Amino acid sequence: MPRVPRGAGMTRSILPVLTVVAAIVALWYAAAFAMNQQWTRDQAARAGTEPTLAQIAADTMSQERPKLPAPHQVAAELWDTTVAKRVTSKRSLVYHGWITLSATLLGFAIGTGLGILLAVGIVHNRAMDMSVMPWAIASQTIPILAIAPMIIVVLNSVGISGLLPKAVISAYLSFFPVVVGMVKGLRSPDAMQLDLLSTYNADRWQTFWKLRLPASMPYLFTSLKVGVAASLVGAIVGELPTGAVAGLGARLLAGSYYGQTVQIWSALLGAAVLAAALVGLIGLAQRLTLAAMGMNR
Amino acid sequence: MSWIAGALAFWGLAWWANLRLAAMPGTRATRFAVPALFGVTVLVLWEGVVRGLDVPGVILPPPSAIAERFAASLPILWTDFVQTFVKGALSGYAIGCGAAFLTAILIDRSPFLQRGLLPVGNFVAALPIVGTAPILVMWFGFDWQSKAAVVVAMVFFPVLVNTVEGLSAATAMQRDLMRTWSASYWQTLLRLRLPAALPFVFNGLKISTTLALIGAIVAEFFGSPIKGMGFRISTEVGRLALDMVWAEITVAAIAGSAFYGLVAAIEKGVTFWHPSQRG
Numbered sequence: 051m052p053r054v055p056r057g058a059g060m061t062r063s064i065l066p067v068l069t070v071v072a073a074i075v076a077l078w079y080a081a082a083f084a085m086n087q088q089w090t091r092d093q094a095a096r097a098g099t100e101p102t103l104a105q106i107a108a109d110t111m112s113q114e115r116p117k118l119p120a121p122h123q124v125a126a127e128l129w130d131t132t133v134a135k136r137v138t139s140k141r142s143l144v145y146h147g148w149i150t151l152s153a154t155l156l157g158f159a160i161g162t163g164l165g166i167l168l169a170v171g172i173v174h175n176r177a178m179d180m181s182v183m184p185w186a187i188a189s190q191t192i193p194i195l196a197i198a199p200m201i202i203v204v205l206n207s208v209g210i211s212g213l214l215p216k217a218v219i220s221a222y223l224s225f226f227p228v229v230v231g232m233v234k235g236l237r238s239p240d241a242m243q244l245d246l247l248s249t250y251n252a253d254r255w256q257t258f259w260k261l262r263l264p265a266s267m268p269y270l271f272t273s274l275k276v277g278v279a280a281s282l283v284g285a286i287v288g289e290l291p292t293g294a295v296a297g298l299g300a301r302l303l304a305g306s307y308y309g310q311t312v313q314i315w316s317a318l319l320g321a322a323v324l325a326a327a328l329v330g331l332i333g334l335a336q337r338l339t340l341a342a343m344g345m346n347r
Numbered sequence: 348m349s350w351i352a353g354a355l356a357f358w359g360l361a362w363w364a365n366l367r368l369a370a371m372p373g374t375r376a377t378r379f380a381v382p383a384l385f386g387v388t389v390l391v392l393w394e395g396v397v398r399g400l401d402v403p404g405v406i407l408p409p410p411s412a413i414a415e416r417f418a419a420s421l422p423i424l425w426t427d428f429v430q431t432f433v434k435g436a437l438s439g440y441a442i443g444c445g446a447a448f449l450t451a452i453l454i455d456r457s458p459f460l461q462r463g464l465l466p467v468g469n470f471v472a473a474l475p476i477v478g479t480a481p482i483l484v485m486w487f488g489f490d491w492q493s494k495a496a497v498v499v500a501m502v503f504f505p506v507l508v509n510t511v512e513g514l515s516a517a518t519a520m521q522r523d524l525m526r527t528w529s530a531s532y533w534q535t536l537l538r539l540r541l542p543a544a545l546p547f548v549f550n551g552l553k554i555s556t557t558l559a560l561i562g563a564i565v566a567e568f569f570g571s572p573i574k575g576m577g578f579r580i581s582t583e584v585g586r587l588a589l590d591m592v593w594a595e596i597t598v599a600a601i602a603g604s605a606f607y608g609l610v611a612a613i614e615k616g617v618t619f620w621h622p623s624q625r626g
Contacts, residue, residue, distance in 0.1 A: 062462065063463070063465075065463075066460065066462040066464075067462070067463050067466050067467060069459075069463050070464055071467065085486075117485070117486065176369045176370070177365045177366045177368075177369035177381070180365070180369045180373075180377070180378065180382065181365055181381045181382050181385030183382075185385065188604055190557065191556065191557055191603050191604045191606075191608075192557070192603045192604060193557060193561040193564055193599050193600075195477075195565055196561075196576070196580055196595075197592075197596055199568070199580055199584045199592075200589065200592050200593075203584045203585075204406055204589070207405060207406060207587075275473070279473045279474075279475070283477055286475055286477070286478060287565055291581065291584065298478075299478075303481070303569070305481060306481030306482075306484065306485065306569050306570070311485070314481050314482055315482070317478070318478045321474070321478050326470060326474070329473050
C-alpha cells in the first residue's frame, strides 16, 4: 500500500469515522428504545392506561433507572457531574476521575521506571536474561488483575491505604509490557551498528547511551501506550474491593449496587475519555520525541 | 533465623549455578534449567523469609501452605474453574473471536467501512472495557452468560483490528498473480488473503486469551452465583483466607498460560510457513 501523508489520511477518514460513530449512536438509541420499553409498558399497564408509540418512545428516553440510558441522558449526567458540580464535591466526576488518575500516574511512573531498569539489566547480563525473561513473557499470559483485591486488602491490613495500593496494582500491570518492549528495543540495533561502535572503541556505557537507548525509543513508546491503558484498568479494578469509597471504579460499583445505570455509563465514559487522553498524550510525546531525534518517517 | 539463612544460602548457590549455566553455550537444557532454577529460588526465598520472619498467614502465606490448600480443595477449585473458565471465558472467547472474524470479512469489501471502523476499533481497544462489567451483569444476570458477554466485548476489537490488518497483508504482486489466474474474490480470499492474514489473526487471538480470563474473573467481582474464580477470590480475601486466594490465583495462572500455549501451538501448526515460525 502506498504511504499517504499523515494529514491526507486523516481528512480522508473523517467522513467514514463520523458515519460509523453516527451509526453507533443511532444503534444506541434504537437499543435504548427496545430495552426500556418493557418497563414503560409495565408501568402503563399498572396504571391502566394504553400509551401510544410516541409516548412510549418519549418515556424510554427519560427513565430514571433505564436498562440502557439514552446517549443524551448520559451526556446530561456527564455535564451535570463535571461542569455543574464543584470539583471538590463527592458527587463530581472530576473528583473521582482525579483520584483514579493520580493512582494511575503514580503506578505507571513506578512500573515504567522499574521496567526500564530491569530491561537494562536483562540486556547487559546474560544470566539475568536467561532467568528472568521467560518469566516476564509468561507473566503476560496470566490474568494478573485477579490479584488486585488481595493486594488492596493485604496492604490495608498492614496499615497502607489510599493511593499506594492502587498504584502498586497499576505499576504491576504496566511493568511487564515495558520490560518486554524495552528489551526488544535495546536489542534492536543490528550487528553492523554495534560493530561500528566497537570500531570507535566505544565502551558498553557509551554504546548504551549513544546507540541502544535512542534506538529503543519507538519500542518504548509503543509499550508505554499499552502500559498506561493497563495502569488505568488496574487503578479502576483496584478501587472495587475497598467497597466503593472514591474513584471511577467506586462509581461503577456504587452504580451497580443501587441500579444507577446513568451513573455507571457516565463513569464508564469518563474512564474512556481518561484512557483516550492518556494514550493520546503518550502518542504526542512519541511524535515530538521521535521528531526531535529525527526518527520520524 | 535458620530459615532465612538457609534461604539466603540457597539463593547464593542458585545464583552461582545460574551464572555458570548462562556462561555455557546455550542448549535446550540450559534454556530450560536457568529460568526453572530462578523460579525455584524465588519460591525457596519466599518460604524461608515468611517462615523466618513469622509473617502472619493473613499477609503472605508460604508456598507450602498454598500447595497444601491447593491439594485439599481440588473439588472447589475445579467447580470454580469450570464456572469461570469453561463456561464464562471459553464461550465468550469463541463467540467474540468468531463475531470479530466474520465482521472483518464482511467489511473487507467496503474500504469506506474499513476506514471508519478501524480508528474506532483502535480507540475502543485501548479503553477500559472491563468497566462494562457492571452493566452487562445487570443485563444478563449473575450466571456465566454475563461473564461471557464481558469477554465478548473485550476480545472483539483486538481480533477485529488484527484481522482487518491481516487481510491487507498479501502484497500487490501476489494479488496480481491471482488476478492473472482469473481467480474470483472468494478464491483470492480463501487461497491467498486469509492464509496471509493468519499470523495477524493469531496475534489478536493470543492477546485475547489473557483478556478473556481477565474479563471473566473481574466480571465476577460485580456479582456471581456462589462459585467461580473471581467470586472465590473476592470472598476469600474478605475472610482473610489468603492461602485459598493464592491457590485460586495459581489456577488462574495455569489456565491462562495453558490457554495461551494452546493457541500458540495451533498457530505454530497452521502458520508453519511464516518466517517467524521457521528457524
